[in-house]
Amino acid sequence: MALKVTDLRVYYRTLRGEVKALDGVTFSVADGEIMGLAGESGSGKSTLAKSLIRLDGRMRHAGGTVELDGRELPIADDRAMDEFRFREVSLIPQYSMSALNPTRKIGKMVGELLAARGVPDGTAELERRLELVGLSKDVLGRYPIELSGGMKQRVVMVVSTLLDPSLLIADEVTSALDVSSQKAVATTLLGFRDHGLVTSMMVVTHDISLVYQIADTILVMYAGRLAEKAPAEVLVTAPRHPYTRQLVAALPEVGVRYEDRRLTGIPGNPPSLLDPPGGCRFRDRCPLAFEQCAEQPPFAEVAPGHLVACWKAE
Amino acid sequence: MRSEALHFALRNRKLVVGTVVITVFLVAGVVGPMTIGHKPADYVGPAMAPPSGEFWFGTTTFGQDVFAQFLYGLRSTFLVGVLGGVLASVVGMVVGFVAGYRGGWVDELLTMVTNIVLVLPALVVLLIVNAYLGVRSVGVQALFIGLTSWPWAARAIRAQTFSLRSRDFVDLARLSGVRTPKIILREIAPNMSSYLFLTFILLFGSAILIAASLDFIGLGPTDSVSLGLMLNNAARWSALQLGMWWWFVPPGAGITAIVGALYVMNVGLDEVFNPKLREM
Amino acid sequence: MLKLDGVSKVYRVGAFGGRALTAVSGVGFEVGEGEVVSLIGESGSGKSTIGRMVLRLTRVSGGTITLDGKDISSIRDRKEYYRQVQGVFQDPFSCFNPVFRADRVFAMIKEQYFPGAGAREWRKRVEDALESVRLDPGNVLGKYPHQLSGGQLQRMLIARAVLLDIRLLVADEIISMLDASTRIDVLNLLADLRARGLGILFVTHDLSLGNYVSDRTVVLRDGKIAEMGPTPLVFGDPRHPYTRSLLAAVPRLHTKWTDLPADGTAADAAEDLPCAYHEAAQESRTRPGLAEVADGHFVACSGGGKAAGAALAKKTLAKNTKETA
Numbered sequence: 055m056a057l058k059v060t061d062l063r064v065y066y067r068t069l070r071g072e073v074k075a076l077d078g079v080t081f082s083v084a085d086g087e088i089m090g091l092a093g094e095s096g097s098g099k100s101t102l103a104k105s106l107i108r109l110d111g112r113m114r115h116a117g118g119t120v121e122l123d124g125r126e127l128p129i130a131d132d133r134a135m136d137e138f139r140f141r142e143v144s145l146i147p148q149y150s151m152s153a154l155n156p157t158r159k160i161g162k163m164v165g166e167l168l169a170a171r172g173v174p175d176g177t178a179e180l181e182r183r184l185e186l187v188g189l190s191k192d193v194l195g196r197y198p199i200e201l202s203g204g205m206k207q208r209v210v211m212v213v214s215t216l217l218d219p220s221l222l223i224a225d226e227v228t229s230a231l232d233v234s235s236q237k238a239v240a241t242t243l244l245g246f247r248d249h250g251l252v253t254s255m256m257v258v259t260h261d262i263s264l265v266y267q268i269a270d271t272i273l274v275m276y277a278g279r280l281a282e283k284a285p286a287e288v289l290v291t292a293p294r295h296p297y298t299r300q301l302v303a304a305l306p307e308v309g310v311r312y313e314d315r316r317l318t319g320i321p322g323n324p325p326s327l328l329d330p331p332g333g334c335r336f337r338d339r340c341p342l343a344f345e346q347c348a349e350q351p352p353f354a355e356v357a358p359g360h361l362v363a364c365w366k367a368e
Numbered sequence: 369m370r371s372e373a374l375h376f377a378l379r380n381r382k383l384v385v386g387t388v389v390i391t392v393f394l395v396a397g398v399v400g401p402m403t404i405g406h407k408p409a410d411y412v413g414p415a416m417a418p419p420s421g422e423f424w425f426g427t428t429t430f431g432q433d434v435f436a437q438f439l440y441g442l443r444s445t446f447l448v449g450v451l452g453g454v455l456a457s458v459v460g461m462v463v464g465f466v467a468g469y470r471g472g473w474v475d476e477l478l479t480m481v482t483n484i485v486l487v488l489p490a491l492v493v494l495l496i497v498n499a500y501l502g503v504r505s506v507g508v509q510a511l512f513i514g515l516t517s518w519p520w521a522a523r524a525i526r527a528q529t530f531s532l533r534s535r536d537f538v539d540l541a542r543l544s545g546v547r548t549p550k551i552i553l554r555e556i557a558p559n560m561s562s563y564l565f566l567t568f569i570l571l572f573g574s575a576i577l578i579a580a581s582l583d584f585i586g587l588g589p590t591d592s593v594s595l596g597l598m599l600n601n602a603a604r605w606s607a608l609q610l611g612m613w614w615w616f617v618p619p620g621a622g623i624t625a626i627v628g629a630l631y632v633m634n635v636g637l638d639e640v641f642n643p644k645l646r647e648m
Numbered sequence: 649m650l651k652l653d654g655v656s657k658v659y660r661v662g663a664f665g666g667r668a669l670t671a672v673s674g675v676g677f678e679v680g681e682g683e684v685v686s687l688i689g690e691s692g693s694g695k696s697t698i699g700r701m702v703l704r705l706t707r708v709s710g711g712t713i714t715l716d717g718k719d720i721s722s723i724r725d726r727k728e729y730y731r732q733v734q735g736v737f738q739d740p741f742s743c744f745n746p747v748f749r750a751d752r753v754f755a756m757i758k759e760q761y762f763p764g765a766g767a768r769e770w771r772k773r774v775e776d777a778l779e780s781v782r783l784d785p786g787n788v789l790g791k792y793p794h795q796l797s798g799g800q801l802q803r804m805l806i807a808r809a810v811l812l813d814i815r816l817l818v819a820d821e822i823i824s825m826l827d828a829s830t831r832i833d834v835l836n837l838l839a840d841l842r843a844r845g846l847g848i849l850f851v852t853h854d855l856s857l858g859n860y861v862s863d864r865t866v867v868l869r870d871g872k873i874a875e876m877g878p879t880p881l882v883f884g885d886p887r888h889p890y891t892r893s894l895l896a897a898v899p900r901l902h903t904k905w906t907d908l909p910a911d912g913t914a915a916d917a918a919e920d921l922p923c924a925y926h927e928a929a930q931e932s933r934t935r936p937g938l939a940e941v942a943d944g945h946f947v948a949c950s951g952g953g954k955a956a957g958a959a960l961a962k963k964t965l966a967k968n969t970k971e972t973a
Binding site: 094095180203231233236237240241260261262263264265266267290300301302304305306307308309310311312316317318319320323 | 666797835839855857880900
């Protein structure tokens with residue numbers, strides 16, 4: 055098991071109290087697995103991604119453990135995490151286009167970054183990997199402004215994986231890109247795994263159809279908890295959690311037209327995580343809800359590799 | 369949102385201290401003169417008397433009441449600060465809003481004017497203008513200060529307006545048929561109200577400082593008393609050399625305290641309005 | 649109803665407007681009553697600029713935009729124009745002034761257009777409009793924008809447009825910031841408005857959304873029309889290499905990219921295809937730069953463009969072969 059997360063809780067401090075953004079999640083990612091982490095805004099997917107790398111000032115580790123390759127990650131200890139960041143766990147941030155300092159040449163910036171991490175000169179390897187993602191080594195001599203969004207994205211991707219991390223987290227890396235660059239970036243991610251540059255990967259996104267293209271498994275989150283995890287194919291064709299079912303059914307595809315088939319969304323809104331209700335959090339919007347839902351269903355395995363948190367999922 | 373700002377405002381020590389200091393001086397300047405039976409220029413007591421029960425701040429070389437002068441001086445100092453500050457803020461806002469919202473050649477023209485006024489050595493201009501003007505009043509002084517100290521405010525407001533102008537709610541107001549002045553007043557300005565307030569506070573403080581400097585070099589109002597003028601008189605009649613500290617300490621301390629309190633307030637307000645500066 | 653004819657937009661950039669940047673050039677299409685036209689393009693294609701020009705938020709540099717045959721820039725009374733044409737934008741959060749309550753957008757309409765309406769009568773109208781976009785008035789009135797979800801805000805903005813009894817709605821990327829579970833409802837709402845006779849210009853970068861809701865599709869590339877026509881034709885039988893490569897890149901839910909005819913062949917095929925514009929008979933070139941290859945289905949020359957279209961296909965291809973090599 056590359057990654058093992060057990061009952062992880064991360065809360066946000068706000069003026070009005072603590073927002074339980076991540077409220078007890080337990081799952082694992084196998085070696086070589088690309089796991090898509092899907093969910094809507096406020097589902098806790100970004101909080102989960104961030105807490106594996108760095109808790110920002112407003113986030114509090116409220117409980118649970120994270121194990122990577124058998125070692126526990128000290129996620130609440132910012133200094134102790136330095137040892138793991140970049141080497142063991144690495145993140146491609148959501149806005150990597152703006153992560154690059156516009157006034158410095160790319161090569162210089164990367165060099166400084168590596169030096170700060172105490173990495174000996176890795177220029178040759180860097181150039182080799184740039185080539186791997188379809189960039190010429192000339193980009194090192196250019197300024198960020200001279201590169202397109204997709205190119206910058208790929209530079210950041212190469213840099214974040216330079217030390218062959220065990221776990222790579224890609225946080226909404228495609229959402230700001232055009233369709234054609236989206237595809238390029240997504241296939242590049244796939245290539246990182248296939249070339250063994252990273253062992254496993256978590257691809258955080260709100261776009262299920264995109265993550266379906268590259269992920270082995272997809273984990274769906276809802277309101278700070280896990281709803282369902284299954285192999286990508288199963289999750290898209292035969293989801294068991296009512297939320298996943300409705301969500302997948304609400305996605306328009308090329309070819310589906312309003313006149314032929316009117317899709318419907320999910321009525322209602324997710325509960326506030328400031329003081330979430332007990333029991334299943336999807337209860338209020340769920341067509342299948344019954345008395346037992348007042349009790350939180352366990353995230354249980356209903357088929358090999360298929361876990362669902364719903365009383366009605368057999 | 370409102371109550372949130374208030375919540376932080378009441379807990380911000382800098383803001384509270386600054387506000388208290390300003391309020392005390394303001395009340396003294398407004399109410400104080402009414403409690404004094406004589407005019408500040410009246411010769412009411414013995415000459416060169418140190419502070420006593422009768423004359424709290426002592427008297428001048430000519431037997432004028434320093435305390436009375438101080439209270440009247442506070443009044444004109446605040447007056448010049450408010451008038452100059454308001455005038456500079458208004459000009460700065462109008463220029464900044466129009467330039468930032470309209471863009472294009474209007475912006476280029478206004479920016480040019482702003483830059484010209486900005487690089488004018490304001491004090492020198494004030495010196496010359498003031499020197500040629502026979503009768504100088506607090507109002508005239510405030511007018512000149514106001515007309516020369518707006519450029520940086522205009523530039524800052526222009527930049528803010530520029531970034532707000534492209535926000536969707538401004539477009540939506542345009543789509544609702546709302547006219548430009550109203551959009552600026554009701555859509556853009558409320559979004560930078562804290563910023564505008566800070567601008568005013570800073571202009572208020574700098575107007576007081578400029579006025580004090582003008583007064584001190586003898587270009588103060590000819591028809592009234594001010595803190596700067598008191599300093600000017602004290603210096604002219606060698607109060608320092610004669611050891612009459614009570615003559616120049618009160619006005620000097622007054623100006624320092626007011627301007628200092630304004631800046632402390634400004635820092636405090638900044639912390640209140642800017643969530644990033646709030647301590648968690 | 650709405651007609652764009654050879655519309656261009658040139659921005660002056662650099663010091664003293666020394667350089668010209670063409671955002672839109674020679675675009676012409678129509679939006680009829682009760683018709684949804686989707687304007688599809690990637691970033692920089694000029695799609696939003698066209699939306700803004702129709703809304704008169706940006707000036708037209710060349711060509712004309714007419715509403716019922718009348719040049720919109722000649723309609724001096726903006727209010728009169730906005731009574732008929734309204735817009736909804738991408739980011740519902742930034743459409744609301746954060747300082748005020750969300751229902752201020754309705755108050756603004758009342759103030760500008762119905763100052764005489766009684767408070768109760770107006771409230772009734774607002775409630776009706778909210779109900780028509782499936783919002784519970786009690787849930788949204790009197791709230792601040794940050795207390796509402798993106799989907800709710802976006803519906804309020806549509807309700808705002810509906811209050812005016814408009815004839816044309818410009819919907820600029822109105823879905824892209826919404827969550828998957830609510831976006832389809834907003835999309836359905838557009839379809840409902842269409843059924844009421846509204847014309848809708850639906851600006852989007854998402855092909856599946858455009859496909860779902862629109863009657864006709866206009867594919868833009870670099871400010872020019874690459875292909876346009878009835879949606880089933882453009883999506884079912886794309887004739888321009890650019891449209892094909894876009895379609896090939898869209899992530900689908902039940903087909904993986906790898907299941908599609910291998911990327912290479914698709915791109916090669918696109919490259920080998922003769923330019924549909926030049927293949928078409930001379931007399932079918934009924935619009936400047938466009939040939940009518942089927943009834944109402946227009947396609948631009950892929951040459952000049954062909955290089956670019958092929959380059960795009962090649963770019964994706966290169967990446968893929970590299971990964972799989």
